[in-house]
Amino acid sequence: xxxxxxxxxxxxxxxxxxxxxxxxxxxxxxxxxxxxxxxxxxxxxxxxxxxxxxxxxxxxxxxxxxxxxxxxxxxxxxxxxxxxxxxxxxxxxxxxxxxxxxxxxxxxxxxxxx
Amino acid sequence: xxxxxxxxxxxxxxxxxxxxxxxxxxxxxxxxxxxxxxxxxxxxxxxxxxxxxxxxxxxxxxxxxxxxxxxxxxxxxxxxxxxxxxxxxxxxxxxxxxxxxxxxxxxxxxxxxxxxxxxxxxxxxxxxxxxxxxxx
Numbered sequence: 001x002x003x004x005x006x007x008x009x010x011x012x013x014x015x016x017x018x019x020x021x022x023x024x025x026x027x028x029x030x031x032x033x034x035x036x037x038x039x040x041x042x043x044x045x046x047x048x049x050x051x052x053x054x055x056x057x058x059x060x061x062x063x064x065x066x067x068x069x070x071x072x073x074x075x076x077x078x079x080x081x082x083x084x085x086x087x088x089x090x091x092x093x094x095x096x097x098x099x100x101x102x103x104x105x106x107x108x109x110x111x112x113x114x
Numbered sequence: 115x116x117x118x119x120x121x122x123x124x125x126x127x128x129x130x131x132x133x134x135x136x137x138x139x140x141x142x143x144x145x146x147x148x149x150x151x152x153x154x155x156x157x158x159x160x161x162x163x164x165x166x167x168x169x170x171x172x173x174x175x176x177x178x179x180x181x182x183x184x185x186x187x188x189x190x191x192x193x194x195x196x197x198x199x200x201x202x203x204x205x206x207x208x209x210x211x212x213x214x215x216x217x218x219x220x221x222x223x224x225x226x227x228x229x230x231x232x233x234x235x236x237x238x239x240x241x242x243x244x245x246x247x248x249x250x
Contacts, residue, residue: 024157025121058154058218062211069209086146093221094214095203 003027003053005034013110014043015081019052022060031060035067035078044076045113049106051082061094068100077101081109116173119164119189127156127174131185138178140241147222148183148241154215155187155237163189163235182224182243188236196228 003020016034021027031048038046048064056064064080071078079101083091091097103109115130117123131152135145156174164170170190177184200207202214220226225240 023153024124024161057150057157058214059157059212061214065209066211069211090218094217095208099208 003030005030007034007038010106010110013045013047013113014038014041015047015049015106015110017049017052021055021057022053022063023055023057024059028059028063031063031067035070039071039074039076044071044074046071046076046078047081047103047106047109048078049081050084050087053084053087056087056090061090061096065096065099077113079103079109079112081106115175116171118168119160119166119170119172120168121160123172124153124156124160127187128153130174130176134176134178135183135241138183139243140183144241148185148239151219151222151239152185152187154219155185155239158215158237159187159189159191159235162194163191165191180243183241185239186236187239188231188234190234192233193230193235194228 003018003022003026006017008015008017016038018031022031035046048067068078081103083102083104088097091100101112103112115127117126128149132145132149135148140148156172159172160166164172172187172189175186196216199216200213202208202210202217207213219239223239224242227238229236229238
């Protein structure tokens with residue numbers, strides 16, 4: 001199952017609705033391209049909605065970290081929304097849960113940008 | 115099973131691991147963790163061991179005993195020193211885009227053993243059965 005991305009704007013925030021698997025290969029590349037496109041279009045407030053992400057491997061985690069760094073280096077913020085238990089546990093184990101700003105409510109996530 | 119060093123092979127091994135772990139009687143919470151560990155080991159064999167060279171092969175063997183599930187993954191690469199791998203939890207590494215595979219394998223399996231084959235490396239992953247998970 002490849003990863004799909006749908007992009008929408010809410011109050012000046014770009015929300016990337018991801019579904020499928022963020023894994024080595026197509027999934028990681030799709031995420032990278034989606035974040036890159038958002039930045040190229042001038043977005044500096046980006047949310048990755050992971051509600052429909054069924055699986056993420058270490059490459060997928062690496063790609064999320066790279067996305068976080070890219071957005072930060074561009075002067076923006078990237079936040080995570082609606083983590084499944086599996087993704088939540090993975091970020092805890094890898095000590096990345098405190099690196100990312102993780103939200104479980106979209107409205108609160110949108111209004112949380114500085 | 116012996117497979118070429120491709121992403122398709124990694125996906126195939128992942129699927130087999132899921133079927134094998136479930137058939138071996140591990141529960142629905144443990145199976146995904148075993149599958150993840152096996153996938154990471156297969157990725158390492160393909161990407162790092164065999165440098166994504168489809169001419170090189172890697173092998174995977176599954177064994178279910180009364181005590182545990184044992185998975186062996188071997189590549190044909192130059193070998194690896196597991197003690198020299200950077201710690202992905204170290205502050206200087208936490209924002210790296212890679213380097214978490216073996217860490218996750220160790221997090222999800224009870225035992226992880228490296229054996230140098232010269233050439234190649236064999237990784238043995240062991241998941242012990244809990245009393246509630248007798249052999250199927």
